[in-house]
Amino acid sequence: MENIRNFCIIAHIDHGKSTLADRLLQVTGTISERDLKEQTLDDMDLERERGITIKSHAIQMNYEHEGTAYVLNLIDTPGHVDFSYEVSRSIAACEGALLIVDAAQGIQAQTISNLYLALENDLEIIPVLNKIDLPSAMPEEVKDQIVDLIGCQREEILEASGKTGLGIGEILKAIINRVPSPKGEPDKPLQALIFDSVFNPFRGIIAYCRVMNGEIKKGDKVKFVNTKKEYKADEIGVLKLHQEPKKVIKTGDVGYIISGIKQAREVKVGDTITHVQNPCESAILGFEDVKPMVFAGIYPVDTDDYEDLRDAMEKLQLNDASLTFEPEASAALGFGFRCGFLGMLHMEIVQERLEREFDMPVITTVPNVSYRAYLNSGEEMLLKNPSDFPDMTKLDFIEEPYINAQIITKAEFTGAIMNLCIDKRGTMKNQVYLTTDRIELTFVMPLAEIVFDFYDRLKSISKGYASFDYQPAGFQRSKLIKLDVLLNGDQVDALSALVHKDNAFTLGKRMCVKLKELIPRQQFEIAIQAAIGAKIIARETVKALRKDVTAKCYGGDITRKRKLLEKQKKGKKKMRQVGNVEIPQQAFMAVLKLD
Numbered sequence: 001m002e003n004i005r006n007f008c009i010i011a012h013i014d015h016g017k018s019t020l021a022d023r024l025l026q027v028t029g030t031i032s033e034r035d036l037k038e039q040t041l042d043d044m045d046l047e048r049e050r051g052i053t054i055k056s057h058a059i060q061m062n063y064e065h066e067g068t069a070y071v072l073n074l075i076d077t078p079g080h081v082d083f084s085y086e087v088s089r090s091i092a093a094c095e096g097a098l099l100i101v102d103a104a105q106g107i108q109a110q111t112i113s114n115l116y117l118a119l120e121n122d123l124e125i126i127p128v129l130n131k132i133d134l135p136s137a138m139p140e141e142v143k144d145q146i147v148d149l150i151g152c153q154r155e156e157i158l159e160a161s162g163k164t165g166l167g168i169g170e171i172l173k174a175i176i177n178r179v180p181s182p183k184g185e186p187d188k189p190l191q192a193l194i195f196d197s198v199f200n201p202f203r204g205i206i207a208y209c210r211v212m213n214g215e216i217k218k219g220d221k222v223k224f225v226n227t228k229k230e231y232k233a234d235e236i237g238v239l240k241l242h243q244e245p246k247k248v249i250k251t252g253d254v255g256y257i258i259s260g261i262k263q264a265r266e267v268k269v270g271d272t273i274t275h276v277q278n279p280c281e282s283a284i285l286g287f288e289d290v291k292p293m294v295f296a297g298i299y300p301v302d303t304d305d306y307e308d309l310r311d312a313m314e315k316l317q318l319n320d321a322s323l324t325f326e327p328e329a330s331a332a333l334g335f336g337f338r339c340g341f342l343g344m345l346h347m348e349i350v351q352e353r354l355e356r357e358f359d360m361p362v363i364t365t366v367p368n369v370s371y372r373a374y375l376n377s378g379e380e381m382l383l384k385n386p387s388d389f390p391d392m393t394k395l396d397f398i399e400e401p402y403i404n405a406q407i408i409t410k411a412e413f414t415g416a417i418m419n420l421c422i423d424k425r426g427t428m429k430n431q432v433y434l435t436t437d438r439i440e441l442t443f444v445m446p447l448a449e450i451v452f453d454f455y456d457r458l459k460s461i462s463k464g465y466a467s468f469d470y471q472p473a474g475f476q477r478s479k480l481i482k483l484d485v486l487l488n489g490d491q492v493d494a495l496s497a498l499v500h501k502d503n504a505f506t507l508g509k510r511m512c513v514k515l516k517e518l519i520p521r522q523q524f525e526i527a528i529q530a531a532i533g534a535k536i537i538a539r540e541t542v543k544a545l546r547k548d549v550t551a552k553c554y555g556g557d558i559t560r561k562r563k564l565l566e567k568q569k570k571g572k573k574k575m576r577q578v579g580n581v582e583i584p585q586q587a588f589m590a591v592l593k594l595d
Helices: 017-027 045-050 081-092 109-120 139-150 168-178 303-319 344-357 411-423 447-451 454-461 501-518 558-578 585-592
Strands: 004-011 057-065 068-076 096-102 124-130 191-200 204-213 221-224 229-232 235-239 243-246 254-258 272-275 294-300 324-330 334-341 362-364 371-375 380-383 395-410 427-433 438-446 467-478 480-487 497-500 526-532 535-542
Touching: 004 017, 004 081, 004 109, 004 168, 017 057, 017 068, 017 096, 017 124, 017 168, 045 344, 057 168, 057 235, 068 168, 081 109, 081 191, 096 109, 096 139, 096 168, 109 124, 109 139, 109 395, 109 467, 124 139, 124 168, 191 303, 294 303, 294 324, 294 344, 303 324, 303 334, 303 344, 334 344, 344 362, 395 411, 395 447, 411 427, 411 438, 411 454, 438 447, 438 467, 447 454, 447 467, 480 501, 497 501, 501 526, 501 535
Parallel strands: 004 068, 004 096, 096 124
Antiparallel strands: 057 068, 191 204, 191 272, 204 254, 221 229, 221 272, 235 243, 235 254, 294 334, 294 362, 324 334, 371 380, 371 395, 395 438, 395 467, 427 438, 480 497, 480 526, 526 535
């Protein structure tokens, strides 16, 4: 056990952690030159296309240092704020962390929040200054920032470049010398933490685990503590570039277990594995339940595919434990699921993965957050969907979730960012100059306001120099009302939204105008209305496509033309009563993009 080191890599998005992981694999000889490709550990097409890590990956490396052979277990983590849940799981399975900071960009918001996650778990932090070879690198300034943040010595900060491979040897030396070996007792009953799981169509569910105490042998009868289910360990092993079966995994090891589990809900990430005969006294603690931030409905394009969609969602949930869903029905879209996501990027990724990996095209409704409604009777309701909104006469007041937002940016963009946050009903709490040119702003703002386009607008007004991170800050009272969209007098529940009273009129007007552009013209006139309760606040009309029925009347009495027009008018009226309006998928998404 003295020669095992478990560590993860944490950093802000795009600070080069996947590239640095490639170099570590190369130097330790874990991967041959032939197999090496950019971002080796990112195996999803989506990850490579977007250049982001979505899912954390574990891999074992063997390295000899001063005549001793060491086993290094590396877990690469995502950097985007939406996937901080993946980071918390990886951290729970490690004793040390490489904190990577881009030498050209300096410390960003996500760096700070991931660092706090690691410090809460008492991890040994090794600061690494990456991209040192860039012409725009500012090593001395960024080192000052790191010293201020962590309180370490300047000489403890390692300089490296993932691209050229500079300083990789130093990093490996630091991991061996600074990261403590795993603490655990091999003689105690088995206790292992599941930190991830993947679905294999042939072998069932593969659970990745970190053995805290005891050991697990092939063929052992094991039990999952939370679900109380028992299995036989058909295959166990360690995670090299490909899975490598072993006879036994011991204390401190990171490995995998295959036990022929077919049901997604039988594996809970964060669960504890123990032996049936000699169980451990308690489950492993220190691992939070996921808190979805954004809710949206996901419906199959064809209603017959409902069961297939359920299977796809369950399999996807295995690879992505932060996705939550429950069945729901909508008048406009039929049967589907109400899903909880960690943010807008997460929602987009889930939608793309359903289409690519499971061939399931889906319709997504307008995302919203969950609210608390208090009724006059003293009862409390949780609203995840605008259609659950209670009658205004019974409602006492409503509370909405707020967040503490940290924004780190260059000083020159402060004014524009403050304006954006105040537009989004934010209140400023604090501002701190990290250096003469970098400033950290703290705002308290409603989560509902940042769900749509906040992140994109923040990036554009700061020319990409602002980084953003948030934590939930409880619920606060708000003046919220339900805005409905009616087509020919029929309510479209998928387009309903809960909005602040002051913004309702302008938003209603803009939604109607946008829908008028997107809904194709029919043979009959379509009235698009925005309403609050029974009061119509905005209206647009999509004109009917008309055939020129009077073309065959040349000359003669005007009454002949009149008669034909009246006949047409009657037909249009009848059509309008029976005709139904198809809403294209982009109309649902375009409503989100209203800036």
